Amino acid sequence: MSDASYRDAIFSTPLDRVARFSFDEKVVACFPDMIRRSVPGYGQILGMLGLIAARHLRHGAHVYDLGCSLGAAGLALAGTLPTEAFRYTGVDLSPAMVARARETLAAECPNHAMTVLEGDIRHLEYAPAGMIVLNFTLQFLAPEDRDALIGRLYQALEPGGVLLLSEKIRAADEQENAWLVERYHDFKRANGYSEMEISQKRTALENVLVPDTLAGHHARLAGAGFSRAHAWFQFLNFASLIAFKDASAATSREE
Ligand SMILES: Nc1ncnc2c1ncn2[C@@H]1O[C@H](C[S@+](CC[C@H]([NH3+])C(=O)[O-])CC(=O)[O-])[C@@H](O)[C@H]1O
Numbered sequence: 001m002s003d004a005s006y007r008d009a010i011f012s013t014p015l016d017r018v019a020r021f022s023f024d025e026k027v028v029a030c031f032p033d034m035i036r037r038s039v040p041g042y043g044q045i046l047g048m049l050g051l052i053a054a055r056h057l058r059h060g061a062h063v064y065d066l067g068c069s070l071g072a073a074g075l076a077l078a079g080t081l082p083t084e085a086f087r088y089t090g091v092d093l094s095p096a097m098v099a100r101a102r103e104t105l106a107a108e109c110p111n112h113a114m115t116v117l118e119g120d121i122r123h124l125e126y127a128p129a130g131m132i133v134l135n136f137t138l139q140f141l142a143p144e145d146r147d148a149l150i151g152r153l154y155q156a157l158e159p160g161g162v163l164l165l166s167e168k169i170r171a172a173d174e175q176e177n178a179w180l181v182e183r184y185h186d187f188k189r190a191n192g193y194s195e196m197e198i199s200q201k202r203t204a205l206e207n208v209l210v211p212d213t214l215a216g217h218h219a220r221l222a223g224a225g226f227s228r229a230h231a232w233f234q235f236l237n238f239a240s241l242i243a244f245k246d247a248s249a250a251t252s253r254e255e
């Protein structure tokens with residue numbers, strides 16, 4: 001079992017050709033450090049997850065964590081809610097992430113019902129769920145695949161269920177967006193990333209992490225059927241939304 005976690009130095013040396021960013025073994029080995037130094041508000045969002053679940057999750061309901069990486073959302077829920085409060089299924093496409101998430105969850109929360117599946121969230125057969133978490137995952141899907149996924153998740157949610165959607169966002173106004181991106185780069189510098197790391201990672205993420213606007217997210221959620229959605233967190237160009245499926249909505253079998 002390899003539970004070592006390293007400092008992110010992936011883009012710290014000059015590369016002849018910057019390859020597309022991928023969630024491979026190298027990224028997995030430094031992922032906790034990378035995400036905490038690169039995603040403003042990541043820890044605060046996870047800290048709120050358990051509190052939001054405590055208010056909105058039906059006792060004993062099923063929770064999906066899509067693009068679960070190392071299972072951080074599962075750990076956050078298990079740290080706040082009692083054993084019988086929920087059943088957790090994390091899903092990730094990266095075999096290296098799934099292997100590490102399984103080890104971590106088995107070691108850290110042996111008494112909770114925690115499952116991790118290796119698979120593509122675009123093609124999964126979804127069971128009914130009380131809560132679905134997409135914590136910085138939708139942004140990595142091809143934009144043309146996003147509507148269909150959110151539509152399927154709406155169908156999988158029980159009436160009264162919630163979708164928690166955290167994303168890097170883009171401001172529609174060009175000047176506002178430029179300001180947010182510049183301050184985001186200041187945030188990365190302040191967290192110890194060099195100019196070269198910032199610039200090479202930016203290249204690696206081109207056409208891989210494609211942010212939508214908040215208005216785009218609202219339109220997609222409304223189009224899928226969510227009766228209400230609102231942003232509850234924003235820190236620079238990173239935001240988190242909660243979307244509600246009406247308690248009186250028809251279940252998919254009735255439709
Ligand atoms: N089609 C896909 N199917 C399944 N997984 C996918 C797919 N595409 C990408 N992924 C997975 O989505 C995750 C995105 S990271 C999520 C952080 C986590 N939620 C956290 O709360 O720590 C966000 C980030 O690194 O900025 C990676 O593990 C990918 O393998």
Ligand SMILES: O=C(O)C(=O)Cc1ccccc1
Nearest residue numbers: 034035038039168201205209
């Ligand atoms: O958007 C960026 O520049 C990031 O670095 C965010 C990020 C964090 C972790 C993995 C991939 C992208």
